[in-house]
Ligand SMILES: Nc1ncnc2c1ncn2[C@@H]1O[C@H](COP(=O)(O)OP(=O)(O)OP(=O)(O)O)[C@@H](O)[C@H]1O
């Protein structure tokens with residue numbers, strides 16, 4: 001079962017707090033050099049799982065193997081393989097960025113000043129590194145957080161919702177950075193998120209967690225909708241609906257708002273369809289490919305709606 | 313281990329706790345010095361004469377007369393002889409016993425502050441040493457390093473011991489320097505009586521002897537250090553058990569204050585002698601002040617404080633090693 005090259009191997013991981021089972025029987029593997037997404041809505045148990053992966057809490061049952069070391073029994077060698085940010089980058093606000101880095105470096109073996117300077121340059125924080133951390137913006141704290149996670153030359157980087165609170169530019173930058181770590185430095189990244197789109201853009205493989213259980217694991221390409229949907233905003237929506245039904249390549253039609261129809265159709269047919277609607281004298285005021293959300297996936301899985309378009 | 317202790321020390325210094333405490337001492341010691349100065353002036357005024365040499369001479373003669381009386385019990389004789397020696401020393405070295413120098417202030421200050429003032433400062437130092445890492449979330453950054461948890465905790469404890477020692481040193485240096493401005497800096501060799509023992513509620517004076525004041529101060533500071541370490545150790549445990557800084561400080565302040573109050577309010581309640589915070593006044597055993605609660609001795613007090621401290625350390629380390637870090 002355990003591939004010798006597997007970097008992180010989690011099996012039958014369960015955590016109970018009090019009588020509540022927060023996560024139940026998780027199984028997944030992370031391979032070297034891949035970006036692995038851990039996708040789930042709020043309260044799904046992502047942070048709880050990550051706390052177990054970094055040794056902050058003990059599993060009630062199950063094992064965690066990191067590069068072949070058992071986290072419970074060989075904590076020191078196992079944790080050496082990891083750099084992490086759990087929830088927020090936790091730094092000492094009354095110390096400077098550099099003092100924080102040196103403080104963490106002293107807790108590891110063989111981290112030289114050269115290494116510290118190198119990671120600080122990597123996250124482009126050299127300008128402000130001698131200022132107190134309490135004067136940093138959230139984005140800068142996030143960078144310093146990543147810098148401290150990279151100090152020990154980890155093979156696996158564990159990030160818990162790293163894009164929380166970042167602006168779109170910051171998110172894009174972080175994404176590029178994480179991909180760079182994986183492709184150029186061969187670091188595996190385990191990253192949790194509650195945004196489907198983010199995982200699609202960033203990750204190679206994904207595990208989806210819901211109510212403490214993994215409901216799906218696999219390559220991200222499986223998530224990308226094989227049946228894309230398009231939202232049409234048409235004033236005469238009733239006529240449009242009737243017309244859509246006559247088209248062979250349109251499989252499902254759903255009415256959303258008062259004049260929006262969501263239909264499942266190949267994206268390359270959009271122009272053709274639009275032209276036909278015009279011929280029918282129907283006024284199309286908006287066309288938008290629909291971004292599937294995590295909820296759609298859950299809805300599809302639980303069959304909570306007549307909408308069967310998101311069958312994965 | 314040294315790098316870890318250095319980390320903890322750095323946090324303590326940069327959090328400015330040590331400076332706040334130095335500032336408190338800088339404000340309070342002049343006030344105490346002035347209070348002492350007022351008391352001395354009052355005494356001099358009451359004696360009606362400023363010629364303390366004549367007064368001392370008279371006291372020595374009185375004591376010598378008592379010695380020559382044959383009905384005196386043996387240990388009283390020794391006691392009086394010592395007392396004469398002490399007064400003779402004052403005369404010979406031109407020391408006014410009612411207006412002593414800075415070393416005497418240093419001694420009195422530690423004797424008075426060991427029961428409440430210093431323990432409170434120690435609580436301020438120790439109460440948030442672990443809980444603040446929980447409150448700030450930085451505990452997550454500490455415990456996800458390749459260092460065993462018990463080592464992280466031990467480095468915090470050793471840094472605490474270091475800062476308690478620094479606190480004592482600052483107290484000694486500041487009280488010497490500041491009070492010396494008014495009282496002068498002389499008096500290190502002045503003889504001080506010590507060696508009192510209590511048995512069945514009676515003060516036994518047969519072991520009483522004179523020691524130079526510097527030696528007495530060293531002993532007093534040693535005992536006060538022990539008291540402070542015990543208080544620090546208990547605060548340390550509370551800091552591990554309680555997650556909030558405010559809560560852990562509150563618990564400890566309540567415990568220290570009620571300990572010193574209870575000993576005065578209910579001295580007959582013998583259970584109190586097993587309570588750590590009634591044993592803080594270790595220096596009273598040196599100076600021979602009456603001990604409020606029956607059946608207490610220096611070794612008993614040290615034993616009680618040690619047992620509490622060892623238990624506290626065990627509880628702190630076991631809890632810290634095992635606990636889930638959820639916050
Ligand atoms: N200390 C605790 N005691 C009891 N229940 C807890 C505790 N911590 C978390 N939980 C519960 O465990 C569940 C999972 O929480 P967790 O923080 O792991 O979710 P998450 O997936 O990280 O969510 P989010 O996206 O909001 O960060 C939640 O229902 C939460 O209420």
Ligand SMILES: [Mg+2]
Pocket residue numbers: 046047048160161
């Ligand atoms: Mg979370």
